[in-house]
Amino acid sequence: MTEFTYLNPADEPSTGELELEDRASLRRVAGLSTELADITEVEYRQLRLERVVLAGVWTEGTAAQSEASLAELARLAETAGSQVLEGVVQRRSKPDPATYIGSGKVRELSDVVVASGADTVICDGELSPGQLRQLEARLKVKVIDRTALILDIFAQHARSKEGKAQVELAQLQYLIPRLRGWGESLSRQAGGRAGGANGGVGLRGPGxxxxxxxxxxxxxxxxxxxxEIxxxxxIRTTKRSRRVANEVPSVAIVxxxxxxxxxxxxxxxxxxxLVENALFATLDPTTRRSTTPDGRTYTLTDTVGxxxxxxxQLVDAFRSTLDEAADADLLLHVVDGADSAPEEQVAAVREVLADISRHRKGPLPPELIVINKADAADELSLVRLRHLLPDAVVVSARTGEGIGALAEAVADGLPRPEVTIEAxxxxxxxxxxxRxxxxxxxxxxxxxxxxxxxxxxxxxxLASSLEAYTTTSLPV
Structure with missing residues (x-):
């Protein structure tokens, strides 16, 4: 492996740049060969590439919302390393209990799969084990649902030991009810009397x-x-308790x-x-120390999106990580100002936060809305968002626009020391x-x-340490 020496420290890549380079690098895959030549190296993402067709059921909301959901599914599939060929949506009052989409739509979907040469169908919802079996039997290709797709992305992006353990736990919880026996390849128990219609002695299998x-x-x-988790x-609680003991305020980015x-x-x-234009690029929380404009120290934690x-299953597995947000003194709720439906993003995030609050049986920290990507959003969308979220701070993390105003808003939102002293x-x-x-x-x-x-x-x-030199000490 070639080693590089950076003469200028400013040229040295950051941790995020190195991680991004690692994700895009070539991975050696052993044991692959053909009749013509040995394959020594292949690109990992090219190896994983699958040709997929998307299928969704529109049960509520507008047609635009249904199309936006399918478009998001397409981005998820591309993040997982797939090539999206086509997408179909069916209008129904509720998903079909047998096949998720109706029998007529299954036949239409089968024709699309054959015509496009797809090898996978991804459904925009969570399929029951029965729906999964029925669709695979009729379509003759692999079928996965939105949950399995998100779990696969998490498995690809997990880096820390805790992140990998949390993702594996979520995958296993998803897999347990979907385990299948493979028919005649397994021995089935034959009951009944000896010599009866079922075969009797010698033909009873172990099940x-x-x-x-x-x-x-x-x-x-x-x-x-x-x-393990x-x-x-x-360990995470111990670190958090040290910060609490030192009374260092904490801010969580959600x-x-x-x-x-x-x-x-x-x-x-x-x-x-790591910064990457991909869904779920960050799974492992990162905590850094920062300072408010008036000189107070606080910690800032980046959490999973x-x-x-x-x-x-993911909410349950990542509970300890999400608790980092619930224990903060202030939540920075980041909204993509360039998205076509930012209000739905806000609702989805608040739904997960409410679930965490119910689990902890306690109130959530105060929330500060931050509208990001102001440089990429059109002016009309920003005006509408300012009207919908009047207390929000508009910033652009890429250009630095509004970061100063955000720092002032964070300082105002953090709890202030309790005692005023003159010494x-x-x-x-x-x-x-x-101090x-x-x-x-x-x-x-x-x-x-x-x-x-x-x-x-x-x-x-600290007020007690200054007591000997204090001329005035008053509660705030």
């Missing part, structure tokens, strides 16, 4: 033991993953997938995390002055012959 064994192994693996959650949350984190903190109809600190206790600057909010400062005179808002523990 579908393979299916039962698979289910038992999966349940054991699920239990192990839950224990609980252990990782304990929002729809691909709304620009990681770009916003980079714009505010210069974190250099949400999507319409986010699989409940004259001797010059020999400079560490106390430094007031880093942990509190300095209202006035003056250098006197006997020491530094401070008027500031501080936490109770």
């Amino acid at each position: 579908e033991t393979k299916l039962e064994t698979d289910r038992r192994r999966i349940n054991k693996r699920v239990a192990k993953l839950r224990r 609980a252990g990782m959650d304990a 929002g729809y997938t691909n709304a620009g949350k990681s770009s916003l984190l980079n714009a505010i903190t210069g974190a250099g995390v 949400f999507v319409r109809h986010l699989p409940h 004259v600190v001797p010059y020999t206790r400079g560490e106390l002055v430094a 007031v600057h880093s942990e509190g909010e300095v209202l006035a400062e003056e250098h006197l012959p006997e020491g530094t005179r401070l008027c500031a808002r501080v936490r109770p523990d």
Whole structure:
């Protein structure tokens, strides 16, 4: 592997750039060969490429909303490495219980699959095990649903040990009710009296033991993953409790997938995390330290993005990660200002947040709406969004527009220290002055012959350390 030396530190790639390069790099695949030549390297995404046809059922809302949902499914499929050929939508009051789409539409879909040469059909909804079997039997190609597609994207993008464990747990929870016995290839138990119509002695099989064994192994693996995630959650809770003990305010960035949350984190903190124009590019939360314009320190955490109809298995598996948002002092709810239906994105995110709130049985932190991608949105859409979300801050993480106003809004939204003090600190206790600057909010400062005179808002523990030099101490 070639090593590069960067003469200028500014030219050195960021962590996010290296991760993006790794995703797009060639992967060696062993054991592949043809009659003509050995295949030594293939591009990973090209290897995964599948030709897919999309199928949706329009049960409510407008035709535009139905088409937008199918368009989002197409983006999900492309993110997973598939090539979308066609899409069909059927208007029904509710999905067909047997085949998701009606029998006539199944025949039409089969003709589309044959004509296009597709090898996979992706349905815009969660299919029951029965619907999955019926569609595969009639279409003669692989059929997956929206949930399986999102789980596949998460499996591709997970990097940390915790992220991989959470995705595997969600996949196994999805798989358990969809395990299938493969008919005559498994021994079925033949009951009845010996010599009866069922064959009797010698022809009684042990039953579908393979299916039962698979289910038992999966349940054991699920239990192990839950224990591992609980252990990782304990570590996360310890880190969070340290921040709480130090009373460092925290801000969590939430929002729809691909709304620009990681770009916003980079714009505010210069974190250099992965930024990619793809759905669910970020799965592992990233926490960075930042400072408000008035000098207060706080932490900023980038969380996993949400999507319409986010699989409940993922919400359950990523519970510990999502709790990071629920424990914050302020939520930065990022909205894609260039999206065709940003209001639906806001509703989808708030639905998941409400689910987290019900699970925790406690209120959510205050919310600050941030309309991102102002440089890509048209002026009419921005005017409409400002009317719908009057308290929102409009920014562009790419150009830096509005980041200063956002920093002021974050400072206003964070909890302020509880005690106002006025003290004259001797010059020999400079560490106390430094703590007031880093942990509190300095209202006035003056250098006197006997020491530094401070008027500031501080936490109770710091106020007690300054008690010997305090002339005034009042609750805010």
